Amino acid sequence: MERTTCCVVGGGPAGMVLGLLLARAGVAVTVLEKHGDFLRDFRGDTVHPSTLALLEELGLAERFAELPQRRVTTVRLPLGRDRSLVTVGDIGALRSTYNYIAMVPQWDLLNLLADEARREPSFSVRMSTEATSFLVERGRVTGVRYRTSDGGTGELRATLTVACDGRDSLARSRPELGLRRFDCPMDAWWFRLPRREGDPQGLVGGVGDRFLTAMIDRGDYWQCATLIPKGSDARRRAAGLDRFMADFTAAVPWLGDRTHAVRSWDEVKLLDVRLDRLHRWHRPGLLCIGDAAHAMSPVFGIGINLAVEDAVAAARYLVEPLRAGAVGLRDVRAVQRRRWPTAALTQALQRTAHARVIEPLLAGRSPFGNPRRAQRMTELITTSRWLNRVPAYFLAYGAVRERPPTASVR
Ligand SMILES: Cc1cc2nc3c(=O)[nH]c(=O)nc-3n(C[C@H](O)[C@H](O)[C@H](O)COP(=O)(O)OP(=O)(O)OC[C@H]3O[C@@H](n4cnc5c(N)ncnc54)[C@H](O)[C@@H]3O)c2cc1C
Known part of the structure; x- marks a missing residue:
C-alpha cells in the first residue's frame, strides 16, 4: 500500500x-x-x-x-470620457519593496x-x-x-x-x-498576436463598441483576452473571424496590422468564466x-x-x-x-x-x-489618493x- x-x-x-x-x-x-x-x-x-x-x-x-x-505598476479600467482608460489602482505608488x-x-x-x-x-x-x-x-x-x-x-x-x-x-x-x-455576464476568448519593437509594454487594455479586450505582454507575442457576452461564443463565431478582427482592430488600432496572424477559429480559445x-x-x-x-x-x-x-x-x-x-x-x-x-x-x-x-x-x-x-x-477615483491607494493595496496584498x-x- x-x-x-x-x-x-x-x-x-x-x-x-x-x-x-x-x-x-x-x-x-x-x-x-x-x-x-x-x-x-x-x-x-x-x-x-x-x-x-x-x-x-x-x-x-x-x-x-x-x-x-514584465512589470505592471498600474491597473486601468475603461471608465474615462469616450471610454478612455483611467488608473484605478496605482500599485507603483505603494511604499513597499514590491510595488x-x-x-x-x-x-x-x-x-x-x-x-x-x-x-x-x-x-x-x-x-x-x-x-x-x-x-x-x-x-x-x-x-x-x-x-x-x-x-x-x-x-x-x-x-x-x-x-x-x-x-x-x-x-x-x-x-x-x-x-x-x-452569474457572470461574460466569457473570454484567448489568442496570440505577434509583438513588435515599439509596441507598448505590460498590460494594455482596449475598448470598442460592446467590446472589451486586454493584452498581456509576453515578450515576443501578445496574449490577448477579449470579453464576450456569456453564452455568445457560437453565435459570434458564426459571424466570422473577419468580423471579429475588424471589431478588435477598432478597439486596438495599433495591433490591427497583424490580426491576420490568427488564421482560424481554432487559434481562438474559449474560457468559460x-x-x-x-x-x-x-x-x-x-x-x-x-x-x-x-x-x-x-x-x-x-x-x-x-x-x-x-x-x-x-x-x-x-x-x-x-x-x-x-x-x-x-x-x-x-x-x-x-x-x-x-x-x-x-x-x-x-x-x-x-x-x-x-x-x-x-x-x-x-x-x-x-x-x-x-x-x-x-x-473620484482619479483625484482621490485614498480611493486610488485602497484598491492598489488590496490588489497587491489582498x-x-x-x-x-x-x-x-x-
Ligand atoms: C485562461 C485563464 C486566464 C487566467 N488569468 C489569470 C490571471 O491573469 N491572473 C490570475 O491571478 N489568475 C488568472 N486566472 C485564474 C488562475 O489561473 C487560477 O485562479 C489559479 O491558477 C488557481 O490556482 P489553483 O492551483 O487553485 O488551480 P489550477 O491553476 O486550476 O491548478 C489545478 C491543477 O490541478 C490539476 N488537476 C486537475 N484535476 C486533477 C486531478 N484529478 N488529478 C491530478 N491533477 C489534477 C490541473 O492539471 C492543474 O495543474 C486565469 C485562469 C484562466 C483559465
Whole structure:
C-alpha cells in the first residue's frame, strides 16, 4: 500500500506552494498532477506583491527575478470620457519593496516551485497522474485512487488529502460541500498576436463598441483576452473571424496590422468564466483550497495569488497536526475560517465590477448606470489618493497577509 502524510491533488499554484512549504517543514508530501508538464497556454500570468514577498521569504527572490518577466505598476479600467482608460489602482505608488505586478508565464513559476521542492527529501511530485476518486473509510477521506497516463492505476493513502485541482475539482462531486454559483455576464476568448519593437509594454487594455479586450505582454507575442457576452461564443463565431478582427482592430488600432496572424477559429480559445465557491471547504480527512474551493473571475487577475495565499495559510495551520500525524476537523476548519472572508470579499468586488462595468459596456451602455454617474465615479477615483491607494493595496496584498510557517522559511 502506498502511503504519504499529505496527498496534494493538483500541481497548480496552490498545490505546488503547499507541497513546497510542507516538504520544507519535513512533512512527507506527494503532489499528483494529471498533466505531464506545467506548460499550459491557458493560464494566468500575474504574480502580485504578496506572492513576490512570499518568494523572498522562501529565499527564491533571486531565482524568480531571473525569469523572463514584465512589470505592471498600474491597473486601468475603461471608465474615462469616450471610454478612455483611467488608473484605478496605482500599485507603483505603494511604499513597499514590491510595488508592481510581475507578469510571468505561469509554467515558469510552477517549474521554479517544483525544482525547489524536489530538493526536499520528503517531497515527491507524480506527473501524468490523475486522481480519479477519493478513498473513504468510515466517513473519512483517507487518500485517492489514481490512474497514470500509461494506463496504470493505484491507491495513495494519506493522513490528509488537499484538493488543489482547480475549478473542476474532484471534491466538487461531494454534495455535502455545497457549491454556490454566481452569474457572470461574460466569457473570454484567448489568442496570440505577434509583438513588435515599439509596441507598448505590460498590460494594455482596449475598448470598442460592446467590446472589451486586454493584452498581456509576453515578450515576443501578445496574449490577448477579449470579453464576450456569456453564452455568445457560437453565435459570434458564426459571424466570422473577419468580423471579429475588424471589431478588435477598432478597439486596438495599433495591433490591427497583424490580426491576420490568427488564421482560424481554432487559434481562438474559449474560457468559460465562472465565479463560485464551496459552502464547506472540508470534511474529515479532506481540505479544498484555491480554485477548487472558490473559482475566481479573471477580473483583477487575482486568482493565482488567492490560491497561493490559501496554500500559505493551510501550511501554517496544518504543519504541526501533520507532523503529529493527526489532522482533526478543527484544523481544516480553521483554514476555511481564515481564508473564506478574503475569498468572499474578492468575489463580491468582482461581482460588482461585472454588474457595474463589464455588463453595461458589453451591452453598449455606460458603466455605473448613466454617463454622468460614470464621470463622477471616474473623477473620484482619479483625484482621490485614498480611493486610488485602497484598491492598489488590496490588489497587491489582498485583504489579509499570510505568512508561511517558520520551518519553511529560508
Ligand atoms: C485562461 C485563464 C486566464 C487566467 N488569468 C489569470 C490571471 O491573469 N491572473 C490570475 O491571478 N489568475 C488568472 N486566472 C485564474 C488562475 O489561473 C487560477 O485562479 C489559479 O491558477 C488557481 O490556482 P489553483 O492551483 O487553485 O488551480 P489550477 O491553476 O486550476 O491548478 C489545478 C491543477 O490541478 C490539476 N488537476 C486537475 N484535476 C486533477 C486531478 N484529478 N488529478 C491530478 N491533477 C489534477 C490541473 O492539471 C492543474 O495543474 C486565469 C485562469 C484562466 C483559465
